[in-house]
Amino acid sequence: MHNHKINNHQINNQMRKPIVEMKDVTKIYEGKVMHRALKQLDFDVEEGEFVAIMGPSGSGKTTLLNLLMATDIPTYGKIVIGGVEPETLGQNEIALFRRRQIGFVFQEINLLQMLTVEENLVLPLTLDGLPVREMKSRVQDMAQKLNLEDILERRPDELSGGQAQRTAIGRALIHQPNIVLADEPTGNLDSKSAKDVLELLENINTHERTTIIMVTHDPIAASYCDRVLFIKDGEFFNEIYKDERRQTFFQRILNVLSLLGGNVHDFSSVRLP
Numbered sequence: 001m002h003n004h005k006i007n008n009h010q011i012n013n014q015m016r017k018p019i020v021e022m023k024d025v026t027k028i029y030e031g032k033v034m035h036r037a038l039k040q041l042d043f044d045v046e047e048g049e050f051v052a053i054m055g056p057s058g059s060g061k062t063t064l065l066n067l068l069m070a071t072d073i074p075t076y077g078k079i080v081i082g083g084v085e086p087e088t089l090g091q092n093e094i095a096l097f098r099r100r101q102i103g104f105v106f107q108e109i110n111l112l113q114m115l116t117v118e119e120n121l122v123l124p125l126t127l128d129g130l131p132v133r134e135m136k137s138r139v140q141d142m143a144q145k146l147n148l149e150d151i152l153e154r155r156p157d158e159l160s161g162g163q164a165q166r167t168a169i170g171r172a173l174i175h176q177p178n179i180v181l182a183d184e185p186t187g188n189l190d191s192k193s194a195k196d197v198l199e200l201l202e203n204i205n206t207h208e209r210t211t212i213i214m215v216t217h218d219p220i221a222a223s224y225c226d227r228v229l230f231i232k233d234g235e236f237f238n239e240i241y242k243d244e245r246r247q248t249f250f251q252r253i254l255n256v257l258s259l260l261g262g263n264v265h266d267f268s269s270v271r272l273p
């Protein structure tokens with residue numbers, strides 16, 4: 001009988017559990033002028049990771065998010081999310097896959113103005129036809145986690161920017177997705193509300209082990225993540241991991257951004273953390 005010796009590398013490999021696999025992904029927009037927006041992008045995101053994607057304007061971040069949301073498909077290469085290749089799913093399966101697996105948080109907060117905070121929160125669950133008791137308990141739970149308990153009866157026009165974004169995050173999380181995709185979630189917020197939202201995402205990531213992928217121009221926002229992946233002209237540029245205090249990670253992010261170049265206005269929201 002063979003005695004299989006397992007080395008550290010193998011153990012690490014066995015423990016790794018990618019929830020997102022981008023395999024040599026290229027995206028070409030065909031138009032009057034053909035444009036290669038992503039070029040052989042190849043990376044994994046592990047289950048429970050909090051990853052920031054940064055890059056100058058036009059580097060392909062939105063394109064990448066669209067592929068992860070399965071609203072678009074790669075021209076070449078393969079994307080696997082939670083073991084599923086969305087490209088192979090039919091229309092109905094895709095809708096279901098998105099609703100079950102993924103939560104979205106955008107810079108533009110699209111709450112339904114006619115509904116209260118509570119009704120906005122519960123909306124994704126009504127689509128799944130959950131029993132009312134279960135819906136109520138999930139809303140209570142979410143309201144407590146997000147500190148929304150006192151404003152459940154308010155409508156979106158009666159909320160601060162931070163409260164509105166917290167509600168939007170609650171709505172993105174209430175169906176307990178495996179992955180949250182966030183596009184500049186703090187882009188429209190003042191620094192105090194931005195900090196609240198980032199701490200909230202950090203908390204959800206730490207305590208619920210929800211995987212979060214966040215596109216951001218803001219190095220402070222990125223410093224809340226475990227890893228920052230930098231892209232330039234649609235190509236992988238660099239990645240750095242947080243293995244120290246957030247302040248030091250923030251400095252390292254700034255260093256990579258200065259190497260990355262691009263327009264200074266792309267990263268204009270630099271404030272002291």
Ligand SMILES: Nc1ncnc2c1ncn2[C@@H]1O[C@H](COP(=O)(O)OP(=O)(O)OP(=O)(O)O)[C@@H](O)[C@H]1O
Binds near residue numbers: 029031
């Ligand atoms: N539908 C499209 N057709 C043709 N070209 C496109 C299309 N969408 C995006 N592009 C081009 O692809 C490149 C990447 O665009 P993308 O929107 O992904 O960049 P981005 O990093 O999100 O930029 P920003 O930070 O300004 O939002 C850009 O050069 C853009 O002009």
